[in-house]
Amino acid sequence: MPPLLRVDDLRAYYFGFRGTRVVKAIDGVSFSVEAGETFGLVGESGCGKTSTCHAIVRLLPPSARIVSGRIELEGEDLLGKSQTEMRQIRGRRIATILQDPMASLDPLFSIYDQVAEPAYYHRAFRGRRLRQRVKELLSAVRIPSPERRMKDLPHQMSGGMRQRIVGAIALAGGPQVIIADEPTTNLDVTIQLQYLNLLKDLQRASGVALIFVTHNLGIVAKMCDKVGVMYAGKIVEMQSVRGLFYNPRHPYTRALLDSIPKLGTKDPLYVIPGQPPDLSRLPAGCSFQPRCQSAMERCRVEEPSEQHLDDAATTRCWLPLHEATTRG
Amino acid sequence: MRKYVLLRGFYSLVTLWLLVTIIFAMVRLTGDPVAMKGEIGADATYLERIKHDWGLDQPVYWQYTGFIGNLLKGDFGHSFEKSLPVRDIYFERLPNSLKLGFAAFVISLALGVPFGMLSALKVNTWWDNAGKMIALLGLSMPGFFVGLVLIIIFGVQLGWLPVLGKGSSAFVWSNPATWAPFWFRDWPHLAMPAFALGWYFSGAMLRITRSGMLDVLGSDYIKLVRLKGVPERMVVAKHALKNSLIPVLTFAGLNLLIMVNVAVVIEVIFNWPGVGQLLYDGLSNRDFPMVQGVVLMSGLMIVMLNFVIDVLYGYVDPRIRLSR
Amino acid sequence: MATILGRATEIGGVSRAARRSYSWVREIPLVPLLLVTVLVLVAVLAPVLAPHSHLDPVKPTPGQCQAKYGMADCPYVDNMPPFWFSQGTFATPLGTDYLGRDLLSRLMYGARISLVVALTGTLFAGAIGTLLGVLAGYMGKWWDQIIMRVTDAWLTLPSLVFAILLSSVRGPGLWNIVLILALVFWSRYSRAVRGEVLALREREFVRLAEINGVGKLKIIRRHLIPNVMNTVMVLFSLQVGVAVIIEASLSFLGVGVPPPEPSWGLMMAQERESLMQGKWWLAVFPGICITMLVLSANMLGDWLRVRLDPQLRNR
Numbered sequence: 001m002p003p004l005l006r007v008d009d010l011r012a013y014y015f016g017f018r019g020t021r022v023v024k025a026i027d028g029v030s031f032s033v034e035a036g037e038t039f040g041l042v043g044e045s046g047c048g049k050t051s052t053c054h055a056i057v058r059l060l061p062p063s064a065r066i067v068s069g070r071i072e073l074e075g076e077d078l079l080g081k082s083q084t085e086m087r088q089i090r091g092r093r094i095a096t097i098l099q100d101p102m103a104s105l106d107p108l109f110s111i112y113d114q115v116a117e118p119a120y121y122h123r124a125f126r127g128r129r130l131r132q133r134v135k136e137l138l139s140a141v142r143i144p145s146p147e148r149r150m151k152d153l154p155h156q157m158s159g160g161m162r163q164r165i166v167g168a169i170a171l172a173g174g175p176q177v178i179i180a181d182e183p184t185t186n187l188d189v190t191i192q193l194q195y196l197n198l199l200k201d202l203q204r205a206s207g208v209a210l211i212f213v214t215h216n217l218g219i220v221a222k223m224c225d226k227v228g229v230m231y232a233g234k235i236v237e238m239q240s241v242r243g244l245f246y247n248p249r250h251p252y253t254r255a256l257l258d259s260i261p262k263l264g265t266k267d268p269l270y271v272i273p274g275q276p277p278d279l280s281r282l283p284a285g286c287s288f289q290p291r292c293q294s295a296m297e298r299c300r301v302e303e304p305s306e307q308h309l310d311d312a313a314t315t316r317c318w319l320p321l322h323e324a325t326t327r328g
Numbered sequence: 329m330r331k332y333v334l335l336r337g338f339y340s341l342v343t344l345w346l347l348v349t350i351i352f353a354m355v356r357l358t359g360d361p362v363a364m365k366g367e368i369g370a371d372a373t374y375l376e377r378i379k380h381d382w383g384l385d386q387p388v389y390w391q392y393t394g395f396i397g398n399l400l401k402g403d404f405g406h407s408f409e410k411s412l413p414v415r416d417i418y419f420e421r422l423p424n425s426l427k428l429g430f431a432a433f434v435i436s437l438a439l440g441v442p443f444g445m446l447s448a449l450k451v452n453t454w455w456d457n458a459g460k461m462i463a464l465l466g467l468s469m470p471g472f473f474v475g476l477v478l479i480i481i482f483g484v485q486l487g488w489l490p491v492l493g494k495g496s497s498a499f500v501w502s503n504p505a506t507w508a509p510f511w512f513r514d515w516p517h518l519a520m521p522a523f524a525l526g527w528y529f530s531g532a533m534l535r536i537t538r539s540g541m542l543d544v545l546g547s548d549y550i551k552l553v554r555l556k557g558v559p560e561r562m563v564v565a566k567h568a569l570k571n572s573l574i575p576v577l578t579f580a581g582l583n584l585l586i587m588v589n590v591a592v593v594i595e596v597i598f599n600w601p602g603v604g605q606l607l608y609d610g611l612s613n614r615d616f617p618m619v620q621g622v623v624l625m626s627g628l629m630i631v632m633l634n635f636v637i638d639v640l641y642g643y644v645d646p647r648i649r650l651s652r
Numbered sequence: 653m654a655t656i657l658g659r660a661t662e663i664g665g666v667s668r669a670a671r672r673s674y675s676w677v678r679e680i681p682l683v684p685l686l687l688v689t690v691l692v693l694v695a696v697l698a699p700v701l702a703p704h705s706h707l708d709p710v711k712p713t714p715g716q717c718q719a720k721y722g723m724a725d726c727p728y729v730d731n732m733p734p735f736w737f738s739q740g741t742f743a744t745p746l747g748t749d750y751l752g753r754d755l756l757s758r759l760m761y762g763a764r765i766s767l768v769v770a771l772t773g774t775l776f777a778g779a780i781g782t783l784l785g786v787l788a789g790y791m792g793k794w795w796d797q798i799i800m801r802v803t804d805a806w807l808t809l810p811s812l813v814f815a816i817l818l819s820s821v822r823g824p825g826l827w828n829i830v831l832i833l834a835l836v837f838w839s840r841y842s843r844a845v846r847g848e849v850l851a852l853r854e855r856e857f858v859r860l861a862e863i864n865g866v867g868k869l870k871i872i873r874r875h876l877i878p879n880v881m882n883t884v885m886v887l888f889s890l891q892v893g894v895a896v897i898i899e900a901s902l903s904f905l906g907v908g909v910p911p912p913e914p915s916w917g918l919m920m921a922q923e924r925e926s927l928m929q930g931k932w933w934l935a936v937f938p939g940i941c942i943t944m945l946v947l948s949a950n951m952l953g954d955w956l957r958v959r960l961d962p963q964l965r966n967r
Contacts (some may be wrong), residue, residue, distance in 0.1 A: 059554060083560075091557030098555075103548035107647065108570050120558045155647050169556065346805035354835065355821050356816075464954070468947035470897045472904055473939035476920065480932045506835055551966070589812035591899050607813065611820055611907055623809075623817045 002075040003032035004209050005056070005094075005177050010069035013053050023062065023280045025051040027233035029314075030306070033177065033209040033226075040241070041213045042256075044276055048115030048233040049213045053179045056211075057094055058086045064258035073177070092122035096172035097180040101162035111138075111165055112150035118173035137168040140205075142198060152169045160191040164198065171202065172177070178203075184219065196223055217260060221245060229253050232287035233278050239313040249315040251292045285315070294319055340635040347627045352395055354619065356388070386576050393557035405421060405621035414621030418603060422629075425595070425602030428457070430524060430576055435526030440533025441576065447534065448541030449564065459534060464609050466531025475597045476563035482520060521598040528590055533576070540575040545570050578641060588626060669891025684951035691917030691945055695763035702757035703744075706914050707960055708743055709752030710849050731926065747933055749923065755934065758914035759941055765915045766945060769826060770895035773833025778888050780834060781841025786876055788842060790868070799842065806839035811894070812901055819902060824910040829902060833895050848880045882960045893946040900942050917943050 002309045008030050025048050033039045041049045041066045054060050056071055058078065070079040073093060076112050078086070090096075095118070105114060115134050119125040126212040131150075138146035141164040154162060163183060170178050180199070184192040200223065203210050212223055218228055221241060228238040229252065238248035258270045274291035277283060284288055289299040296318060304316045398404075404414045440463075447459035470577030545548060545568055553567050554560075592604035599605070601621060659841075694701060704710050717726040732748040735741060735756075746755040788799035815832050822828045852858060852875070861871050900917030902908030909915040911922075916938035922936035 057555065059551075087557045089557065092554055096552070096555040098548060098552055100548055104552045106549045106553065106567055106571065109567075117553070117558055121556075121558055121562075153647070166552070169552070173557065328453060342801060343808060345804045346801060347808055350802070350805060350809070351817070354818060365961075424708055464947065464950055465943075468893065468950055469943045470917075470939070470946070472901065472920065473942065474967050476924075476927060476935050476939065480927060501873055507815060587902075588810045592812055592816070596905065607816060608905055611816065611905065616820060619817055623813055627809055630810070634808070635847070 002072065004035050004074060005211075006070070006072045007052075008070040008072070008121070009156035009198055010052070010055060010071065011067045012051060012060060012069075013062055013067055013236060014061075014064045016063060020282050024233050024282060025279060026055060027282075028272070029069075029228075029230070030204070031226075031228050031235060031238060032258040033211060035176065035209050036203065036207045037226065038203065038210040038212055038224045040216065040220040040227040041211060041230060042217065042220055042227060045055070045216060045274060047230045048279075049230055051233075052230075053096065053181050053211070053213060055088055056179065057096065058083070059090070088122075090174040091118040091175070093173075093175055094179065095173055095175040095179045097166050097170050097178065097183045099164075099182040099185055101159050101166055102154075104166050105162060107154055110150065110154075111152050111154070114166050114173055115150075115153075117167065118169060121320075122173040133170075133172070134237050140171065140202065141165065141168045143168070145309050146209045160195065163195060165198070167195075171206070175208060177209045177211065179213070182215070183212075185214070185216075190304070192219075199223070200278065217256060229256070232282060233279060234316055235314075236288065236317065237313070237315045239290055243309065243313055249309060249312075249313055249320060250317050251294050251319070252288050255291075255293075296322065298322075329626055329642060333639055334639045335643070336635055336642075340631050343634075344628065344631045345632065348396070348399060348624060349392075351620070351623060351627065352392060356391075357566060394515050397591065402612065404624050404635065405617035414618055415625065417606065417618075418617060418622060418625045421601060421603050424600060425591060428482065428521055428595070428602055429591060431522035432525035432529070432587060432591075435522055436529035436533050438531035441537045443530075444534040444537025444576075445569075445572075448536040448545065451542060456538075459538070463534040465533040466529075466534075469527070470593075471528050471595040472526055472597055474527050475521065475594050478520045478524055479597070521541070521600055522592050524597075525590055525594050527589060529583065529587060533580065536579045537576050540572040542573075544572045547571075564583055572643075578637075588630070657801070667908065669700070681951060681955050682884065684948035684955070687944055687948035688952065691763055691948070692767065695762050695767045697766065698757075698760040698764055700762045702754075703756045704754040706753065706761040707759045707912050708752050710748060714948045731931055731934075733931070746937055749919070749934055755874045755937060757917070758919065759937060762914040762916045762919065762931050762938065762941065763945075765826065765909055765913060766896050766899060767834065769829050769909070770892050774837065774891045774895045775897075776830065776834035776889055777837035777891070778884060781838035781878065782845050782877070782884050785842035785845025786849050786872055789846040790853060790872060790876060794896055798844070803839045803842045803846075807843065809836075809965070811836045815898055815902055816905065816907060818908040824895045824907060824914070826909050829899055829908055832902075833898065836898070837891060837895065840891060841884065843886055844883055848883050849876055852876055852879055857914050886953060886960055888955050889949060893949040893953070896942060896946050896949070 010026050010029045011024070012026040014025055015021070016023065020039050027048075029048070029052055030112075031039060031041075037180050040175070041052065043049050051060065051064070055066060058066075058081070066079060069079075073089065079094070080091065081089070099313070105111075112131075115137055116130055118131060119133050119137075123133075134150060135146045138150065141162060143149055143164060149157075154165075157165070163186075166183075183199075184195050187195060196219065199210065202208075210223075213218070214220060224241050226238070226315055227241050227244045227248065229234045229244070230236070231252050235252045237248065239247075239249070244253065245257065248257055251273075255270070255272045259272060261269060272291055277287055277290075285291070285301050286299040286304050288294070289295045292299065298318050302318075306314050306316055308314050309320055333413060351454045404418070443459050443462075450456055550563065550567060553563050558566075588604075591602065592607055594600065595604035596603045596608045603626065607619060607622045609615070610622060698706075712726060730748060730750050730752045732744055734740070734747045735745045744754045744756070746759070748754055749758070761861070777940050778805050788796045788803075818832045818835060819828065822832065858871060858875055861875060899908055899915070900920075903915040903917030904921040906918075908917060908923065911918060919938040920935045923931070926934050
C-alpha cells in the first residue's frame with residue numbers, strides 16, 4: 001500500500017531578476033508520512049522548510065517553479081493537477097496551520113464564518129448542520145462556550161485561542177494530512193505545551209498524518225515519530241526520533257544537538273561556526289562542508305548522495321561510507 | 329464607540345480653532361488686506377476709512393478676539409461688494425458645489441476603483457501597466473486643462489453638451505419642493521465639469537485601490553484562505569474586496585478635500601455658480617472679506633466632513649464599532 | 653553595518669562609500685529623464701532658442717498684413733494658426749496670440765517661470781517642513797504636540813484655496829508666489845519627516861550617540877537629517893508636480909505670475925475666448941506643456957519612491 005503522502009526528490013527553485021538569479025530553495029527533498037504518524041521537519045530559518053510546505057499544496061509564489069520530483073497523495077500525483085483540482089485538495093485533504101495566529105485570521109469576519117468556510121466548501125454543510133459542526137470543531141479545540149464565542153471577531157481573542165481556532169479551521173474540511181508550519185513559535189511558552197498536547201490528542205482522535213515544521217528540537221522530541229533535518233534545501237538526515245537523538249548520523253545534526261544548552265553544567269555554549277549558505281550561491285560539493293568539522297576532500301568536490309543506512313536512517317553525507325570502508 | 333466619537337469631536341474642535349487662527353495670522357503676516365482693495369491708486373484717507381471699518385487699526389489681540397467672537401456668533405464677514413453676509417451667500421451657492429463634487433466623486437470611484445482592482449489582480453501584466461500609466465496621466469493633467477479640452481471637443485466642435493452654467497434647476501433652502509429635483513435634473517450641464525473634476529481623482533483612486541488590494545492579497549490571512557481551498561473568486565470577492573475597501577474609503581474621504589481645490593478652477597471655466605466661483609468673484613472684485621469668509625467657511629465644512637468620515641470609518645471597522 | 657565598538661559620532665548617517673557609488677544612474681527611467689532634461693534645457697536656453705521675443709509682437713511681413721487686414725503695414729498679426737494650417741507660417745510655428753506674440757517663444761519662456769517657481773517654492777517648503785518635522789519627532793513632548801497639531805490644521809486647508817487667500821493679500825508677482833507655495837506646502841513634509849524621525853530615534857546609532865553625550869543639535873545634524881533625506885527627496889519630487897499645477901492654477905485665475913510674463917497658466921486663461929471661436933491651439937499647447945512637466949516629475953518621483961523603499965520594489 002502506498003504511503004499517505006510521499007515526496008520524492010523534490011526540487012523547486014526561485015527565479016529572480018529576470019532569470020539571472022536562481023535560488024535553490026528546495027534541492028532534493030524526499031520523505032513519506034503514514035496516517036496517524038507525525039513527521040518533523042527541522043532546520044534553521046531559510047533552509048527551505050516553509051517552501052516545502054507550500055510546494056506540497058502547490059501554492060508557491062509565481063517566481064518559483066517546481067523543477068523536478070514527485071508528490072503523491074495516496075498514490076495520486078499532485079504535480080500534474082491543475083490549480084482548480086488542487087483547490088479540492090487544499091483544506092479538504094491537506095490542511096495547513098500557519099505560524100502567526102494574529103495574521104492568519106481575517107480581521108473582518110467572525111470566528112464562525114472562518115471556521116465554517118472549509119466545511120461549507122468542501123463538505124457541503126449548510127444551515128443548522130453547519131452551525132452544529134462549527135460548535136463541535138470549536139469544542140474539539142477546547143474553546144470554552146463555543147456558542148457565544150462563534151460570533152466574536154479575531155481581535156477579541158487571545159493568541160493561544162486564535163491558534164486553536166486556526167487548528168479548528170484546519171480540521172473543518174476533514175483532512176487526511178495536516179501541515180503545521182511552526183504553530184507554536186509565536187505563542188507564549190506556557191501556552192505552547194497546552195497547544196502541543198491538543199494537537200497530539202486531535203491526531204490520536206482523527207488519525208490524521210501530521211507534518212510538523214519547527215526549529216526547536218525539544219518540540220521534535222515530544223511530538224514526532226520520524227524526523228527529517230533540512231539544510232540548504234535538502235534533507236540531510238532522516239530517522240526515527242529516537243534514532244536521531246541517540247545516534248545522529250549527519251555532522252549537522254550532531255552540531256545541532258551539541259548546541260542545545262545543558263542544565264547543570266557550565267560548559268561554554270557550542271556554536272556552529274560560519275553562516276547558513278546563500279541559496280543562490282551554494283558551495284561546490286556538500287552544502288554543509290564549509291562548516292563541517294569532519295569534512296574530507298571528497299566533500300568539497302562531490303555532492304553527497306543519499307545513503308540508506310541499516311537502521312532505517314538516511315543521510316546525505318560521505319562519512320558513513322568512509323567509516324564503513326575504514327572499519328575494514 | 330462613544331469614546332471614539334467624543335475624542336474625534338474634541339480633536340475636530342481643536343483643529344478648527346487652529347485653522348481659523350492660522351488664517352487670521354497668515355493674512356495679517358503676509359500682507360495688507362486693505363492694500364488689496366486700494367490697489368487702483370486710491371487715496372490715503374479712503375484707505376484709512378476702510379481700515380477703520382474693518383477694525384484693522386486696532387491692536388492685534390483685540391482684532392483676534394473680535395474675529396473669534398464673530399465666528400462663534402456665526403458671522404463670517406460681510407461681502408464688501410454685495411453688502412450681504414458671506415455666510416448667507418455661501419450657503420446659497422453650496423448645493424451647487426456639492427452637486428458637482430458628488431457627481432465628480434462618483435465618477436472618480438466608478439473609473440478608479442474597478443480599474444485599480446483589475447490592476448492589482450493582474451499585477452505586472454499589460455493591464456497593470458496600462459492602468460498605472462493612465463492613472464499617472466490623470467494625476468498630471470491639471471483639472472482646468474481637461475475642462476478646456478472637453479469644451480473644445482464636446483462643446484465647440486461637436487456641440488453636444490452645453491458649456492456654461494448649471495441649467496435652470498435651483499436648490500432653494502426655504503423651499504423644500506426644490507430639494508429633491510435639484511439633484512436629478514440638468515444632467516447635460518453637469519457632465520463636462522463633473523468629468524473634468526473627477527478625472528484627476530480617478531487617477532489617485534486607481535493607485536490607492538491597486539496598492540491597497542496588493543497589500544491585502546499578500547497578507548497571511550488571504551494566504552490561509554487560499555490554503556483552505558476556497559475557490560479563487562470567493563477569495564477575491566469575499567475576503568480581499570472587503571478588506572481593501574477600508575483604506576480606499578479612508579483615502580477617498582480624505583481626498584474629497586483636495587477636490588475642492590480643483591473645483592475652484594473648474595467652476596470658473598464652466599461658469600458653474602458654486603462656492604469656488606464665489607472665491608473667484610471675490611478676487612476679481614477685490615472683495616477681501618468675501619475671500620476670507622469663503623476660506624473660513626470652506627475650512628469649517630472640511631473639518632466637519634472629516635469628523636463625519638472618522639465616525640463612519642469607526643462604524644465600518646468592527647474593531648472600533650464594538651469597543652466601548 | 654557599523655560595529656558596536658566604533659565611536660558614536662562616526663556611526664550612522666549615510667556611509668561615505670555608499671554616497672560615492674553612481675551605479676543607480678543607469679537605472680533612472682529614460683522617458684521622464686529625457687523630458688525633464690529637455691524642459692530644463694529649454695528653460696535655461698530660452699533666450700538662445702526662442703525664435704522671437706516673448707514679450708513683443710512679431711513683426712509681420714507685408715504679405716501677412718495684406719492677407720489679414722487688407723493693408724500693407726500693420727503693427728502685428730494676431731491669432732495666426734500653427735504652421736500646418738493654411739494661414740500659418742514656419743516663422744511662427746505654433747501661431748501667435750491675441751497680441752501677435754509668437755506662441756512658441758512664449759512657451760519656452762514660460763518653462764522658465766514654471767520651473768523656477770515650482771522648484772524654489774518646493775525647496776523652501778521642504779526646508780521649513782523638514783526642520784519642523786525633525787524637531788517635532790526628536791524633541792518630543794510639547795514640541796511634538798504643538799507642531800503636529802498646527803501641521804494637521806494646516807493640512808486641512810486646501811492648498812489652492814489657501815494660496816488664493818494669501819495671494820489676495822500679498823499681491824501678484826513671481827516671488828510672492830514662491831513664498832505662498834512655501835507657506836502652503838511645508839506641512840506635507842513635516843508630517844512625513846516626523847514619522848521617519850520617530851522610527852530613527854529608536855535605532856541603535858542614535859541611542860549610542862545619546863548615551864555618549866553627543867548634543868541634541870549635533871545628533872540632528874549628523875544622524876537624523878541625512879537619514880530622512882530619502883523620504884524628503886521622494887516627497888520633493890512628487891510635490892514639484894503639485895507646485896507646477898498650483899502655480900498654473902493661480903496664474904489662470906489671475907492671481908499668479910502677472911502679465912506680460914508668459915506663465916503657462918496665464919496663457920491658458922487669456923485664450924479662453926479664442927477657444928470658443930475655434931482657435932484651440934492657443935490654450936491647448938500650454939496645457940500640454942504643463943502636463944508634460946508634471947508627468948515627468950511624477951514619473952521620476954514614483955521611480956525614486958520605489959527605489960528608495962525596498963518593500964515596494966516587487967510591485
